[in-house]
Amino acid sequence: MSLLEAAKNANTAFSEIPIIDLKEITDPDPVVQQALAKQIRDACIDVGFFYVTNHGISEAIIESALESMKTYFASPLEVKMELDNKKTPNFKGYNAILSSNNDPTGAGDMHEGFEFGWEALGDSPGTLDARRMKDGSMAGANVWPDVPGFRVSLLRYYHAAVALGKNLFPLFARALDLAPDFFDDKTQNSAALVRVLHYPPQTGPIDERVIGIGAHTDFEVSSLKVSRTLDAKLMAWQCFTILWQQPDIQALQVCNTSGEWIDAPSIPGTLVINLGDQFARWTNDVFKSTVHRAANRSGARRYSIPLFFGTDYDVLLEPIPSCVSAERPPRYEVVTAGDYVKMRLQATYGH
Numbered sequence: 001m002s003l004l005e006a007a008k009n010a011n012t013a014f015s016e017i018p019i020i021d022l023k024e025i026t027d028p029d030p031v032v033q034q035a036l037a038k039q040i041r042d043a044c045i046d047v048g049f050f051y052v053t054n055h056g057i058s059e060a061i062i063e064s065a066l067e068s069m070k071t072y073f074a075s076p077l078e079v080k081m082e083l084d085n086k087k088t089p090n091f092k093g094y095n096a097i098l099s100s101n102n103d104p105t106g107a108g109d110m111h112e113g114f115e116f117g118w119e120a121l122g123d124s125p126g127t128l129d130a131r132r133m134k135d136g137s138m139a140g141a142n143v144w145p146d147v148p149g150f151r152v153s154l155l156r157y158y159h160a161a162v163a164l165g166k167n168l169f170p171l172f173a174r175a176l177d178l179a180p181d182f183f184d185d186k187t188q189n190s191a192a193l194v195r196v197l198h199y200p201p202q203t204g205p206i207d208e209r210v211i212g213i214g215a216h217t218d219f220e221v222s223s224l225k226v227s228r229t230l231d232a233k234l235m236a237w238q239c240f241t242i243l244w245q246q247p248d249i250q251a252l253q254v255c256n257t258s259g260e261w262i263d264a265p266s267i268p269g270t271l272v273i274n275l276g277d278q279f280a281r282w283t284n285d286v287f288k289s290t291v292h293r294a295a296n297r298s299g300a301r302r303y304s305i306p307l308f309f310g311t312d313y314d315v316l317l318e319p320i321p322s323c324v325s326a327e328r329p330p331r332y333e334v335v336t337a338g339d340y341v342k343m344r345l346q347a348t349y350g351h
C-alpha cells in the first residue's frame, strides 16, 4: 500500500501501542531497513506512539541515571531553586512542582523537572559548544547541581539516547518514501533536550485539574510554555520524543481519535517514541502527534526521562512531497520551526 493510501486507511482509534524491535537497526541490508521502516510507518500513521526494544541504551546507563535523579530530587527545595529555570538565561535548570501547566484547562502539573542540552562528557561542566549558540532561546551552556555523579550519569544517558535518535531519522525517512539521508542536513545542530522528571505520588481527594502532566502534544519544551516574556520565534521545537519511564508504575496515557485514553504502561526493556507537532505538520498529518498525559496515582514516586529531539530551528516546514496529492492538499501554511512555536504560544496566551 502506498504511503497516502495507508494514511487514508489509518486506524487512529487504536486500542494499543505497537512494539517495534530495533535489533536490526544498523543492518546495512536495505531490505531489512525497508521492513523496519514499514513497521514504523504503520505506527506513525495510526498511533503517533510506539515502543522500541533492543534500543541500545544499556541497563547500567539507565540505572545510574535513575539513582542520580532520585538523589537530586531529594535535595532541599531551596537548593534546587538556586538553579530555577526562570533565573537561568536559557530556561535550563530546575522547574518546581506546579510551575508548569501543559493543559490550559488544568491548574498546574504535579511534577518537578530538570532540563539540560548537549554537552560533551569530557568537557568541563557547563562548557558552551559553538553549535549550541544556534539553539534559539535555549542557546547557551547547561547549569548543573552540586550532586556527585549527576552530570556524568545524565550526560551518559543523553548521548546514548541522541545516538538512538540519529539512527531513527533514516527509518523515518524511509517510512516517508524519502532518501534515508533526507534529514541529515536538517539536523546539523539538532537541539536535543533532556528533561528529567519526578512525579510525587498524588493521594487523597483527586482534583481532576491537577495531574502529573496535563493533556498535551509535544510542540516545545514543556517548561517554557509558562513563560510569557520569551521570544518564541527563537525557540527550538520537537520532532520526536524518546521517553524512558520507570517500571511498575502506570501513569502515561495516549488519547485515540475516539477520545479514549489508552494506557501506555512501562514495559521492561523498552522506550517509548512519540512524534511531536513538527512531524505532523511536515508530513501533512500523515504522521500523528498524539495527545497524551500522565498521572501518578500509584502511591509511590515516579521518575521519567523524556528526550525531545528537534531539528534545526530555521528548517522550513514545506510539506514533504510524498505526503501531498490532489486528494490530500497541503493542510498547513509553510513556516519555520520558530514561527510555528510563536503561533502556538499566541493561541495559548492570547497575545
Ligand SMILES: O=C(O)CCC(=O)C(=O)O
Pocket: 195, 197, 213, 218, 222, 243, 245, 251, 252, 292, 293, 294, 304, 305, 306
Ligand atoms: O512522564 C511521562 O511519561 C510523559 C512526559 C511527557 O509527555 C513530556 O514531558 O512531554
Ligand SMILES: [Fe+2]
Pocket: 216, 217, 218, 292
Ligand atoms: Fe509529552
